Amino acid sequence: MRALEYLRSARRLNARQARWSMFFNRFHFSITYRPGSKNGKPDALSRQHEAGEVEERTSRILPTACFVGAVTWGIEEAVRAVQPLIKAPEGCPSAYLFVPEFLRSRVLQWGHSSLLACHPGVHRTRALIGQRFWWPSMLQDIRRFVAACETCARNKNPSQAPTGFLLPLPIPRRPWSHLAVDFVTGLPPSRGYTGVLTVVDRFSKAAHFIPIPGLPSAKGTAQLLIDHVFRLHGLPVDIVSDRGPQSVSRFWREFCRLLGATASLSSGFHPQSNGQTEWLNQDLERMLRCLASHTPTTWSSYLSWAEYAHNSLPVPSTGLSPFHSCLGYQPPLFPSLETEVTVPSVHQFLHRCHRTWRIARTSLLRSRARMERYANRRRSRAPSLRVGQRKA
Secondary structure: OHHHHHHHHOOOOOHHHHHHHHHHOOOOOOOOOOOHHHOOOOOHHHOOOOOOOOOOOOOOOOOHHHOOHHHOOHHHHHHHHOHHHOOOOOOOOOOOEEOOHHHHHHHHHHHHHOOOOOOOOHHHHHHHHOOOEEOOOHHHHHHHHHHOOHHHHHHOOOOOOOEOOOOOOOOOOOOOOEEEEEEEOOOOOEOOEOEEEEEEEOOOOOEEEEEEOOOOOHHHHHHHHHHHHHHHHOOOOEEEEOOOOOOOOHHHHHHHHHHOOEEEEOOOOOHHHHHHHHHHHHHHHHHHHHHOOOOHHHHHHHHHHHHHHHHHOOOOOOOOOHHHHHHOOOOOOOHHHOOOOOOOOHHHHHHHHHHHHHHHHHHHHHHHHHHHHHHHOOOEOOOOOOOOOOOO
């Protein structure tokens, strides 16, 4: 009680004591300290209560019909009640209850849609129902019931193979006629740049990595392609991109039309349509992480080396490096490896380039066929749909 007296008489209080003092001011009472030696008649509030030993009793919160699991479920009692009125067919195991036809829908509902089951698959529903019940066509009925369950169809992930076989993009006939573009964003600021515009040739797999300060507009993207790609390799026939705001704008469509190129857009929510740049972006990020792991803000200074390394190394689809596919020869890394290339005439030079392109295109066709074969193993044929048909 001394502390309470101090609370009423102190001149300086901290914030917590001041709040309690304001609270006590709402009541009319006086605080008087009494020593313990004079407190001969203690009240109940000043003494700790000691509870006696109370016998603990467990109370059931479940009704008897739900206690002990599936032994006394109501559905079992209903099936058991009709057993004297029906005759089980031959082959019915003696340890199981035969379910007549008019009760099978209730048993299926209990074994699949009840809180005990929570909509399992065919085999788990069969395991639950098969613990106590049996009828000749039980497995077939369970399959039909689960397949027709509206809740399962609405909430479960489809377990069937994806419909529709793989349809890769057509193989070009020469380098830099078909391009694929994409953006890498969210990089650490480096000399004012925070992203990269990746442009890849779908024939040779050659690439250009163009640093950008941010996502450019459609006009800015077009200017970057003119400055870094078209001036070196000529105008393309087709440009594949995702459905970003730059690619779906009217300016981009008109720009491609004036170039005589087709503006191809990847399918929505399907990045595999532009898988060439998706793979290239991952490879670029890997190279930059390795080169600039200690100083991430210097990645832009390594971008040219990453581009040179990508274009110098063989790609699995052709077996040739992008440099070799485009130029007809592999630029040496060291002067000591330089071999004299004698080309007496322009016709021989063109013949060598065309031979290299034929080898690259044959390898691309073989790689595409192999990719289709492996991908279609996990796919099924697309359903035949008519215009106006409602899809389930």
